[in-house]
Amino acid sequence: MRTAVLVEPTEFELEDRPRPTPGPDDVLVAVRDVGICGSDVHYYEHGRIGDYVVEDPLVLGHESAGEVVAIGENVTGLAPGDRVALEPGVPCRRCAHCKRGDYHLCEDVRFMATPPHDGAFTEYVSWPADFAYRLPDSVSTAEGALCEPLSVGIHACRRGNVGTGDTVLVTGAGPIGLMVLEAARAAGATDVIVTDVVAEKLDFAAERGADLTVDVTETDLEAAVGEYTDGVGADVVVEASGAEPSIRSTIDAVRRGGTVVLVGLASEAEVPFDVLEVIDNEIDVHGSFRYKNTYDAAVDLLADDEVDVEGIVDFESSLEDIDDAFRRAMEPTVVKGMISLDD
């Protein structure tokens, strides 16, 4: 089977690899669509993200969906011909975190495209059936692949307890920020403010329904949010840029008693944070790491047309042209590239 393998930073090779055989609890999936995530691009460019280092050739891609072509002997509920979205992180199911239901915090998780685990830029993937979610006819496999970033958005909104009538500030209008925008709307937020430092990203967020966009290179965020909320501040701030100034600004833009959710990964682990403001204003600060139990919700939201994910895709490409696709994905105004495989 054709497989795009990252052999060196900035170098893919298209290899012919044996098709995997599904285990008793697995489904064999013919991959149809795989999104290019910022983390894929980072591994492509730098060969590492923090402590995760690409030491051996690695298959990238963890936003994937396809068609079931074979099932293991224990699998019920899925059959060849079903189209599925694949949740990319499979936990150990036995550790203390898994047992208390926080399977996304499992330290032995096998997460696609995180070294040393291969991802989905390939023709076939064998995957545990309970981490494969059937897509109704109305949901495309491209949308199925984008259940992954949508899941990050849903989990962040759950962490922030976003509710009906809330004003949510989303900092960063990349794919994750835009998925937070979708998830916040679906959770009942009536006002969503989006920030960025790139005008095109803000225009795009406005087209996608942001009520107010703020270019933080030109406008003071605290003042803009204050004006919009009659001096109160946002109920929930979801930080989705990872930029240090943006992380620091969350505390100034949230209302007293509000919630800050940190999603963006800062390039430095330590970011100065005004703890006295946090205490004095009783601000809840939550980390948000990937997601748990979001895929069913993501598929339902797509089936009900409650969210739009395909609209963030700028271009589609193929396994054969993956190098070009990654170079394109690095352009600052591009939001999302997809690799599509023929059926």
Ligand SMILES: NC(=O)C1=CN([C@@H]2O[C@H](COP(=O)(O)OP(=O)(O)OC[C@H]3O[C@@H](n4cnc5c(N)ncnc54)[C@H](O)[C@@H]3O)[C@@H](O)[C@H]2O)C=CC1
């Ligand atoms: N916690 C988690 O589970 C996950 C975290 N992430 C992280 O979330 C962040 C967002 O991911 P993507 O959307 O894929 O990244 P991205 O790099 O495509 O988007 C980030 C956006 O933030 C904007 N930005 C830069 N500086 C800013 C500032 N000072 N204020 C406001 N916006 C600013 C950029 O122009 C860009 O549009 C990244 O740090 C990524 O590593 C991504 C997935 C899961």
Ligand SMILES: CC(=O)[C@H](N)C(=O)O
């Ligand atoms: C941080 C990422 O972008 C990636 N989706 C991951 O969950 O590892």
